[in-house]
Amino acid sequence: MVGSRTRVKVVKNKVAPPFRQAEFDIMYGKGISREGSLLDLGVEMSIIxxxxxxxxxxGEQLGxxxxxxxxxxxxxxxxxVxxxxxVRGQAGLDGDVDTFGAKDDEPISLES
Structure with a gap:
């Protein structure tokens, strides 16, 4: 897959403190990579x-x-999952986990 690692700085935000940075993968034709975000959070929380x-x-080699x-x-x-x-448990976000590959995650076409 082709994409890029992107770092963004949020300047104005109504629901969280401003001037925070986030880094994530944008895969062309797919969007933000859930797998990449999950890897980042897993490593950060020492789960991976x-x-x-x-x-x-x-004990299982992911790659x-x-x-x-x-x-x-x-x-x-x-x-x-x-x-x-x-990750959600350690972050205090217990509850239902979205299923990966749900219909709302399908790529959209901009052509009519």
């Missing part, structure tokens, strides 16, 4: 271990390099 270029979750780990998560949606539940 990163050793050199390798990403590991509970060498960020793109391979994202592809592995995309191919294993149950693992994504499991990691997402742990």
């Amino acid at each position: 271990k990163k050793s050199g270029a390798w990403f590991t979750y509970e 060498q390099g960020r793109e391979n780990a994202k592809n592995y998560l995309q191919a294993n949606p149950q693992l994504m 499991e990691i997402s539940e742990k």
